Amino acid sequence: MNAPPKIDPVAAHPDSDVLHWLTNDTRDERFIDNIFAELCVRLQRAGIPVKRASLHILIHHPQWLGARIMWVDGMREAEIARVDYDVRERSEYIGSPANEIHDGATEVRENLERDPSPGRKHAVYDEMREKGLTDYVAWPLYHTLGKRHIVTFATDRPGGFDDAHIGCLLKLLPILALVSEIRVKNRLARTLLETYVGSHAGELILAGATRRGSGTTVRAAIMICDLRDFTRISDNWPRDDVIDLLNGYFDAMSEPIARHGGEILKFIGDGLLAIFPLSHPSACADLLHAVAEARQAMVALNEKNSEAGRAPLNYGIGVHVGDVMYGNIGSRSRLDFTVIGPAVNMASRLETLTKQLGRTVLLSRAFADFVESDFDLERVGEYPVRGFSEPIELFAYHG
Template identity: 55%
Template sequence: MNGSTANPHLEVIEWLAQGLRDEASSERIFVQLCERLMKAGIALSRATLHFRVHHPQWLGTRLIWHRGHRDADVQNIAYDVEATDVFLKSPFQFVIATGKEVRQKIQLHGPHKFPVYEELRDQGHTDYAAWPLDHTQGRRHLVTFATDRPDGFDDSDIALIHSTLPLFSLVTEIRLKNQLARTLLQTYVGPHASEQILDGATTRGSGATVSAAIMICDLRNFTLLSGSQHRDNVIEILNEYFDLMADPIERHGGEILKFMGDGLLAIFPLNKPNACQRLIAALTSAYEASARRTSVKFPVRFGTGVHVGEVMYGNIGSQRRLDFTVIGPAVNLASRLETMTKQLKRPILISADFVASAGCAAQADCLGMHNIKGFDEMIEVHALNIQPPRLAPQ
């Protein structure tokens, strides 16, 4: 090997063992590994790292590094990729299934075993190697390296790369598990709550008082839906309904704290500018999107209660099972208003306090004072007017 250091093997191993305590990114570690292998004399031209991840949208992540690039290209991989011909006829499938190394000189005449070798040859690469990257609990990932040196890799190149893999596997597993914890928390409790929990808000009763606009939304006719539709159809309709609501809430800066059967609870903290107006914008987008659904068997309709006030935001529950949520009279009133949408036959009911905070009197109809369960004084209730878009004739 054309080594540029006295002991390139020990240098890379020492860096993997001791030099990465402050580096949290698997992507940066992977790029630095490629650069260090090149410094050690290996003529790398391309490398890829394939991780399986626990994400609601993606099966995995692929990092692609090319020589001379400061960063790797990061690509998300869809769940259906493993059913495609591209995957089934690839060295990736073989390595993942068998746990064996793949090595191929690719400057050869005639067709190769895997079509990807033809692509690599056309790009000027001459040799290719892929290894399983095994983590604990039977989780297997993949790393590949290619060179464009005319003679390909030599035996010492392969030996050096292979010797780095046990430590590289350990280093990446630690980072991947950290990212997994963050992804799972963001998926199940939301981005802000997840950061609070990761920062140490894990004791029962820990939390803070937050001023926020609160919305509680509930799907209509869910009992009829559950009794008349197959279970899979019910789940599909629920997911579509939550997409209709969740996407605009998150896009406009709100945070969904909880899915409750066929309902959801979300807040727009008032420490962000125009929080109440952004809540109205989110509801407008959701109801307009719902009105555009013209070719479905079961209509998705929902009622929403909205209020603004102080809430207790934090951990509540038993000693061993906690829920990070919001509670307080403001949440209770939003819930009561949502329930009243059925009685008053208006899809969005808002409190007078919210009208004042949002400055939306021109967009609302005052429905008068109402006795509301759990509140001693009568509450002034308004109905928010959202005009659905005009649809072209079918």
């Protein structure tokens, strides 16, 4: 008896090559938006008439809840839009397919060639009808431990998707869930590291710099900033007011530092430690530009605080330059990626001296040598600094 002829699964099931590609050929692509755009193009080539598709991912970034990845026929790349934390209070979300999925629906299907289904008169459906789309489907995309994201597909084919199209798309969901979860968790790990240790330190940690004691010597400009009278404020103000005040203060200080290439290594109570590596020729000038912008931001913050009946915030900044040890320090099971060394101690001492000398920003002579010709610095004099044998020549910077 002759053996039955072998059936080419790709020829028999036009979505099989898409599944094979998604399963086996995406390992070298780091970004889920690129994978999603390519997926949609491959679905079209397989005869599945996708005209518009979106992927809605919950990220829980410190500044935004998630992201919407949108692909439309003809786009070479998917479009990424951040989703704010308050989105669930907005009309664009209330009653939307995303709302239904997050409330537990396992499928949202809308025939866009007919009048809206009862209870589904949402703007997103009107928008799709106006663009000539005929059918829309949304499904939850399940990640580990029941975490639900959303994927949607729409078509302009007369009559919409047929049963075979829907079957092919459903077959993709488990693989798309796995592929997307890996990328989302990679992005989340990177985001968390950037948030808690800074972008440069985060990159080093992801690259394998996780062993206790591992590190390198870096020559850098060091900036330490501390809020004055914080103990009095925290003892006398309501907790939420104290947190709001600290967040406003750190925003005013941190955003200019990041804008000018500095890296905040840690927040210490009401203080912060930042470095500007001298691998950038303009690092010292960049630091002073950041200080000037931070001071302007603090003026604006104090005006806002005054309008709310709060006292102005005062602060001190100490700046030095030198070699620091940059790396992992801590116990066997709990590490901190930071900088240590005499140069850090000097910056800390200068910040403390700002109170004694009545200055907001104090710079060491070593730092001033890098920028004195380009910035208007006031020589304050020579002063003893605790822990250092010789007096240090100090300069004030008024921004």
